[in-house]
Amino acid sequence: MGDLFFAGNSSMAVNLHIPSLSEIHAVPGIEIGIAEAGIRKAGRKDLTVFLLAPGTSVAGVFTQNRFRAAPVQVCESHLIAEPQIRALVINTGNANAGTGDSGLQASQDTCKALASLLNLNSQQILPFSTGVILEPLPVDRLVAGLPKAIANLGPNNWFDAAHGIMTTDTQPKIVSRRVVLGDKTVTITGISKGAGMIRPNMATMLGYLGTDAGIAPALLKEMAGAIANRSFNRITVDGDTSTNDSFMIMATGQSGLHIDSSNSPHFAALFDALAEAATELAQKIVRDAEGATKFMTIQVEQAKDTNEALKVAYAVAQSPLVKTAFYASDPNLGRILAAIGYAGIIDLDVSAVNLWLGDVLVASNGQRHPGYQEADGQRVMQQPEITVRIGLGRGTIAETVYTCDFSHEYVSINADYRS
Amino acid sequence: MGDLFFAGNSSMAVNLHIPSLSEIHAVPGIEIGIAEAGIRKAGRKDLTVFLLAPGTSVAGVFTQNRFRAAPVQVCESHLIAEPQIRALVINTGNANAGTGDSGLQASQDTCKALASLLNLNSQQILPFSTGVILEPLPVDRLVAGLPKAIANLGPNNWFDAAHGIMTTDTQPKIVSRRVVLGDKTVTITGISKGAGMIRPNMATMLGYLGTDAGIAPALLKEMAGAIANRSFNRITVDGDTSTNDSFMIMATGQSGLHIDSSNSPHFAALFDALAEAATELAQKIVRDAEGATKFMTIQVEQAKDTNEALKVAYAVAQSPLVKTAFYASDPNLGRILAAIGYAGIIDLDVSAVNLWLGDVLVASNGQRHPGYQEADGQRVMQQPEITVRIGLGRGTIAETVYTCDFSHEYVSINADYRS
Numbered sequence: 001m002g003d004l005f006f007a008g009n010s011s012m013a014v015n016l017h018i019p020s021l022s023e024i025h026a027v028p029g030i031e032i033g034i035a036e037a038g039i040r041k042a043g044r045k046d047l048t049v050f051l052l053a054p055g056t057s058v059a060g061v062f063t064q065n066r067f068r069a070a071p072v073q074v075c076e077s078h079l080i081a082e083p084q085i086r087a088l089v090i091n092t093g094n095a096n097a098g099t100g101d102s103g104l105q106a107s108q109d110t111c112k113a114l115a116s117l118l119n120l121n122s123q124q125i126l127p128f129s130t131g132v133i134l135e136p137l138p139v140d141r142l143v144a145g146l147p148k149a150i151a152n153l154g155p156n157n158w159f160d161a162a163h164g165i166m167t168t169d170t171q172p173k174i175v176s177r178r179v180v181l182g183d184k185t186v187t188i189t190g191i192s193k194g195a196g197m198i199r200p201n202m203a204t205m206l207g208y209l210g211t212d213a214g215i216a217p218a219l220l221k222e223m224a225g226a227i228a229n230r231s232f233n234r235i236t237v238d239g240d241t242s243t244n245d246s247f248m249i250m251a252t253g254q255s256g257l258h259i260d261s262s263n264s265p266h267f268a269a270l271f272d273a274l275a276e277a278a279t280e281l282a283q284k285i286v287r288d289a290e291g292a293t294k295f296m297t298i299q300v301e302q303a304k305d306t307n308e309a310l311k312v313a314y315a316v317a318q319s320p321l322v323k324t325a326f327y328a329s330d331p332n333l334g335r336i337l338a339a340i341g342y343a344g345i346i347d348l349d350v351s352a353v354n355l356w357l358g359d360v361l362v363a364s365n366g367q368r369h370p371g372y373q374e375a376d377g378q379r380v381m382q383q384p385e386i387t388v389r390i391g392l393g394r395g396t397i398a399e400t401v402y403t404c405d406f407s408h409e410y411v412s413i414n415a416d417y418r419s
Numbered sequence: 420m421g422d423l424f425f426a427g428n429s430s431m432a433v434n435l436h437i438p439s440l441s442e443i444h445a446v447p448g449i450e451i452g453i454a455e456a457g458i459r460k461a462g463r464k465d466l467t468v469f470l471l472a473p474g475t476s477v478a479g480v481f482t483q484n485r486f487r488a489a490p491v492q493v494c495e496s497h498l499i500a501e502p503q504i505r506a507l508v509i510n511t512g513n514a515n516a517g518t519g520d521s522g523l524q525a526s527q528d529t530c531k532a533l534a535s536l537l538n539l540n541s542q543q544i545l546p547f548s549t550g551v552i553l554e555p556l557p558v559d560r561l562v563a564g565l566p567k568a569i570a571n572l573g574p575n576n577w578f579d580a581a582h583g584i585m586t587t588d589t590q591p592k593i594v595s596r597r598v599v600l601g602d603k604t605v606t607i608t609g610i611s612k613g614a615g616m617i618r619p620n621m622a623t624m625l626g627y628l629g630t631d632a633g634i635a636p637a638l639l640k641e642m643a644g645a646i647a648n649r650s651f652n653r654i655t656v657d658g659d660t661s662t663n664d665s666f667m668i669m670a671t672g673q674s675g676l677h678i679d680s681s682n683s684p685h686f687a688a689l690f691d692a693l694a695e696a697a698t699e700l701a702q703k704i705v706r707d708a709e710g711a712t713k714f715m716t717i718q719v720e721q722a723k724d725t726n727e728a729l730k731v732a733y734a735v736a737q738s739p740l741v742k743t744a745f746y747a748s749d750p751n752l753g754r755i756l757a758a759i760g761y762a763g764i765i766d767l768d769v770s771a772v773n774l775w776l777g778d779v780l781v782a783s784n785g786q787r788h789p790g791y792q793e794a795d796g797q798r799v800m801q802q803p804e805i806t807v808r809i810g811l812g813r814g815t816i817a818e819t820v821y822t823c824d825f826s827h828e829y830v831s832i833n834a835d836y837r838s
Contacts, residue, residue, distance in 0.1 A: 243757055324829075338486060341484040342484045366519065411830055
């Protein structure tokens with residue numbers, strides 16, 4: 001682990017906290033095993049298995065990309081067909097995307113092999129792949145690695161799993177916390193990977209959140225969608241959505257706390273704790289994004305509805321001109337106003353628009369604020385974490401999106417590498 | 420002009436043809452004058468006046484950005500109020516955008532001053548500004564420069580005007596051609612500027628096309644929209660839309676050819692000639708785009724309608740991952756498929772999608788084409804002009820969008836410079 005820690009120190013990741021092993025809590029009911037299967041490169045732990053205790057609820061959210069990878073399609077059908085998911089299997093090095101019927105067969109064969117080893121039926125397995133697109137999954141090597149992963153199963157392997165699912169991430173991404181709800185202590189631990197919506201030829205974002213709270217399956221499904229909309233669906237690096245994006249929540253119930261509906265005591269507190277953990281995992285992807293030197297929070301307020309708030313937030317967050325200005329620490333405000341203007345709100349009254357950079361009001365009523373001094377903008381721009389706040393003056397809805405700046409390093413990584 | 424020619428040779432522009440002076444035809448009925456007004460920098464010809472003969476039809480298309488610059492708002496109101504536009508005035512160095520009521524006043528004062536010098540009324544003038552956003556237009560210096568521009572008026576100044584409207588463009592952009600329609604010879608000459616949707620803190624794209632064909636005003640207005648949709652509305656560099664984008668057509672009628680309706684003889688040929696000239700001007704903006712090393716044509720075919728064809732074309736053309744792959748000459752096909760997949764066609768059947776890189780079929784039926792060899796993709800990727808052709812297998816509509824690759828130089832220009 002010394003090497004990995006060193007790699008972390010030398011990277012450009014922005015304020016990405018890596019918890020120590022003592023801060024990472026096992027989740028009763030979840031065991032994890034990691035192995036080297038040689039999917040793409042030798043000497044790399046590229047295969048991860050999650051084994052879930054009977055009674056665990058599992059729900060997930062998957063990519064909206066129409067070129068959904070084969071494992072995403074298999075996950076969706078297994079979640080519909082089988083109420084009792086018992087294991088997850090994740091490989092890196094190959095995304096099994098754009099691979100047609102033979103790709104589907106490879107994912108199904110993976111599930112069958114793991115089911116046979118664990119004495120389950122294959123629909124109780126969810127498969128995930130991440131890595132190169134358009135190349136056949138070497139399913140024989142994957143299957144050959146499964147016994148080693150099973151032999152490695154244990155409750156304290158979350159940190160290794162965070163490494164195991166990395167592709168070109170520079171940092172493992174892991175959160176862990178405990179929350180007291182009534183007379184029960186609930187554990188929440190999760191991992192994610194991704195460093196750009198798509199890494200060089202990579203299909204990217206994965207997130208797994210485990211808890212020993214018990215949550216009714218139908219409720220967990222709703223919660224997964226709502227939590228994704230606060231976390232993984234609110235980050236952008238380059239606007240590209242991968243073919244393999246998946247976010248899963250696993251709730252084992254072994255803490256003794258059981259939540260059946262959104263009216264249950266402790267529902268709101270549990271929801272918030274899960275959403276916070278997911279948001280932290282999602283933010284870690286932005287902090288470790290390709291070439292990132294700044295972490296940017298884009299808050300849009302006073303919108304008429306969520307849709308228009310997000311349109312404005314994403315227009316600003318995805319503008320290459322805004323992102324290069326932040327890279328340069330240049331308070332180039334016209335670029336932010338221009339992005340607000342082309343975000344697609346047809347009837348936007350620009351004379352009601354206000355813009356803050358950190359705590360500095362830079363534009364009011366759609367114009368440069370009379371009291372704004374360039375030195376104040378410059379001061380905010382030097383910081384590694386910057387909040388851009390936009391008031392639209394149209395309503396009461398607010399939305400927040402997280403992104404990073406756009407550096408030479410982003411171009412180098414995406415132009416020069418192909419993993 | 421020696422300096423400018425040298426600057427051209429040292430830039431990265433991709434196959435951008437600069438016609439010699441003998442290839443640039445005057446347009447009877449249009450005179451142009453250029454002057455140094457010191458708007459932002461000394462020693463720079465930053466003021467251009469077009470004087471149009473009585474009877475000239477003028478129509479235009481303006482930015483959709485909600486933060487429309489003051490001159491755009493004045494242009495729109497003058498075009499509605501006044502059937503006989505007689506002059507255009509264009510300054511570089513300052514966009515007069517995000518400047519509120521005082522910006523509107525500055526544009527109106529510019530028109531009044533020029534009207535007084537030319538013995539016109541101020542609504543017969545159209546003002547255009549390009550340059551820095553959010554700073555007040557130095558209208559006194561602009562007005563002081565007008566007599567020099569008027570003294571310079573002449574029919575053969577198109578080349579100087581192409582320089583005069585440049586901001587951080589590395590190359591002047593000019594087209595000129597003659598077309599024989601029946602017994603008349605019609606001249607079409609035009610200029611454009613822009614090198615990215617927004618240059619560093621710049622508000623950007625301008626295009627002016629002059630012809631001595633006569634075109635009824637209502638028809639010209641329709642034609643301007645249709646021509647923009649084949650040319651300036653089909654280019655993208657970074658997806659950013661500026662606050663000042665404007666495209667104007669001026670038709671003097673002095674060739675003796677007059678077109679009153681789309682049923683007139685020669686309408687179609689004239690439309691095509693104007694659209695070709697506009698497309699060439701638009702493409703020149705992409706060829707000279709910030710950091711461009713490759714010119715890319717994205718053709719989407721077999722769409723159900725224009726909207727979905729454009730969604731796919733722009734998703735591919737604006738993907739930073741696709742653009743960095745082209746910069747690297749890396750046939751990284753998964754990135755193009757992923758962009759097609761997230762373009763927003765909800766019911767896209769990916770198994771009907773085909774993809775060509777130049778003449779090479781790289782993906783068929785949504786998967787890697789069995790006969791595809793990486794060496795073939797590599798061969799196409801080495802070329803400076805590359806066509807990406809996408810068959811959606813859903814209908815009969817086709818659309819084409821032009822873009823460029825995404826290089827280190829783009830980040831350098833947009834991060835390091837502020838003009």
